[in-house]
Amino acid sequence: MTARIHPLLGALAILVFLFLLAPLVIIIGASLSNTTYLTFPPQGLTLRWFANIFEISAFRNTALTSFQVAILGTGLSLLIGIPAAYALNRYRIGLPKWLGTLFVLPILVPEIVFGFSLLKSVTIGMGLPVYPSLIIGHALLVLPYSVRVVGASLASFDFSVEEAAISLGCPPLKTFFTVVLPNIRAGVIAAFILAFITSINDVSISVFLTGPGISTLPIQILAHMEQFFDPTIASVSVLLMLVTVGVMAIVEMTLGLTFLTK
Amino acid sequence: MTVSLTIENLSAHYGQTQVLKDLSISVAAGELVSLLGSSGCGKTTTLRIVAGFLQPTSGNVKLGDRDLTTLPAHARDIGLVFQNYALFPHLTVQENVAFGLKQRGISSADRAKRATAMLERVGLANLADRLPGALSGGQKQRVALARALVIEPPLLMFDEPLSNLDAKLRVDMRVEIRQLQKANGTTSLYVTHDQEEAFSISDRVAIMNAGRIMQLDTPEVLYQKPANAFVARFVGFENLIPMKTVARDGAIVTVEAAGGARLHLSQDVFGPIKDDFVLATRPDGLVVRQEGEGIPTTLGTRTYLGRAYQYKCETAAGEITANGALSELFEPGAKAVLVPVPEQCCILAPEK
Known part of the structure; x- marks a missing residue:
């Protein structure tokens, strides 16, 4: 027996999927177009715009910077976020409620305001060079994810397990690494x-x-688009999409995607 | 090497609230003592202080000659069994049991041998490679027990270990816990809110209320001779009837309940009787009679208990619950007399 679906509901669902997927299809199409300007549907098929990305050194450099900043920034945010999430969950009863909200502020504040205030405080205020400010900025930007997602894992962690380890002679810090961390692994990933x-x-x-000489890939895409309106932009976007899809595929294969939506 | 546990003058606070008030208990070497009380009475707080998870405001905890009070929890060498098992979810049953041995720097061959032997004792050797998630509640608690016992701790502590199990398993498990505890001769502190469990498993039971021990004694004494009104009520003395002495004639004392009902009590049976006291009985300690020396009553609701009928009785001294024989049926509304059975009554100080 199959459930009956109202024809209107079915049509609506198809429209939603079209709405979600159409931009992706357009981008992929545009990236293959054999024209010097962005267009859809593509006129002729070519991969030369993909080749073009690798010929432009600015794309190579900014992609490298983006990866470095993303890895170091995310790493830094976890270094702060995991202990913070642990403290927020372990000592929930003794802590004021607003303390948890504090760590979500970077999501709540409009990003443009957040970016500007980082410029004022980190780059200008503290006089830090571009590269470290980028890493600190990104670490703060993604800190809410570290605290919230690791926190969600910790919320379902039974802290009496930690006490059991301690009672069996395991010192608290060692307990964190040998008992707590392995059990919130999925959340950390x-x-x-x-x-x-x-x-x-x-x-x-x-x-x-x-700043001068140092940029990230999305900023380079913007800069490139202001000068050349060619399909390179579309092909870079496709590559970025593929990176995201690749990461998701790894997640799906190792842990299953459901744990991202839990 | 069995040692005694001594808890002296323990006080503890949560913020401004005092949860333990000058509490002292000593558990003899090899003895199992239960802390029994409703939630919030301080029994778990006491256990957590002994375990080292909470710091007392004052007082100290000694295990043999060793003062534990300022020792960090991981250095106390105490076996703990938790209500929710608290097994390591990412380790196999075998690794769970071997965990404490590993912390003690015991070689992996020795660890495996001792963990296996302990798993055999709790009957789970065949599940050694499973993860805890694949076990039933009873099996989990056996693993937890094995994990606590394998380190051969001088003190074992149980925090409501059977509360998450179903009724039949609870009874089996408490017998098993008691057998293992006796065989090892491990000094034990057992926290529970279940009276039957505490009475069946313990050498002695401490009944706690509001951060104090109301009475610490063997289950038999607690059940038959409660020392005060709180303990009496806790062990099922439902009727606490305030009385006043009106006349004394040698060992025989004439007492009067509210409403003027008079009884003659013998000090040979009850011990010294004060001028103001409370007569405490279970429903079985009062016989419902047509007439005789007792407390006059109008019978209310009747309930069939199988072994007897239970009556709610209106008296001038308040509502009293009494059990009547099956052979003598009284109708609701009937006038009757409640006659105390001396052996089943206690004389206690009035409640403040």
Whole structure:
């Protein structure tokens, strides 16, 4: 027996999927177009715009910077986020409620405001060079994911397990690494992935924090588009999409995607 | 090497609230003592202080000659069994049991041998390679027990270990826990809110209320001779009837309940009787009679208990619950007399 679906509901569902997928189809189409300007449907098929990305050194350099910033920024956010999430969950009863909200602020504040305030405080205020400010900025941007996603894992962790380990003679810090961390592994990986993707796609923070000689890939895409309106932009976008899809595929194969939506 | 546990003058606070008030208990070497009380009475707080998870405001905890009070929890060498098992979800049954041995730097061959031997004792050797998630509640608690016992701790502590199990398994498990505890001769502290469980498993039971021990004694004494009104009520003395002495004639004391009902009590049976006291009985400690020396009553609701009928009785001294024989049926509304059975009554100080 199959459930009956109202024809209108079915049509609506198809429209939603079209709406979600159409931009992707258009981008992929445009990236293959054998024209010097962005167009859809593609006129002729070519891969030369993909080749073009690798010929432009600015794309290579900024892609490298983007990966470095995403990995280091995400790593830094986890270094802060995991202990913070642990403290927020372990000592929930003794802590004020607003403390948890504090760590979500980077998501709540408009990104453009957040980016500008980082420029004022980190780059200008503290006089830090571009590269470290980028990493700090991205770490703060993705900190909410670290705290929230790791926190969600910890919320279902039974802290009496930790006490059991301690009672069996395991010192507290060692207990954290041998008992707590292995049990929130999925949460830490999920946080890393969400944070990494957010960081690598970020424009609004980076636009304030990039500077002479150092830029990230999304900023370079914008800059390139202002000068050349050619399909290179579309092909870079496709590559970025493929990176995201690749990461998701790894997640699906190792942990299953459901744990991202849990 | 069995040692005694001594808890002296323990006080503890959560913020402004005092949860333990000058609490002292000593558990003899090899003895199992239960802390029994409703939630919030301080029994779990006491256990957590002994385990080292909470710091007392004052007082100290000694295990043999060793003062534990300021020792960190991981250095106390205490076997703990938790209500929710608290097994390591990412380790196999075998690795769970071997965990404490590993912390003690025991070689992996020795660890495996001792963990296996302990798993055999709790009957789970065939599940050694499973993860805890694949076990039933009873099996989980056996693993937890094996994990706590394998380190051969001088003190074992149980925090409501059977509360998450179903009724039949609870009974089996408590017998098993008691057998293992006796065989090892491990000094034990057992926390529970279940009276039957505490009475069946313990050498002695401490009944706690509001951060104090109301009475610490063997289950038999607690059940038959509660020392105060709180304990009496806790062990099922439902009727606490305030009385006043009106006349004394040698060992025989004439007492009067509210409403003027008079009884003659012998100090040979009850011990010294004060001028103001409470007569405490279970429903079985009062016989419902047509007439005689007792407390006059109008019978209310009747309930069939199988072994007897239970009556709610209106008296001038308040509502009283009494059990009547099956052979003598009284109708609701009938006038009757409640006659105390001396052996089943206690004389206690009035409640403040």
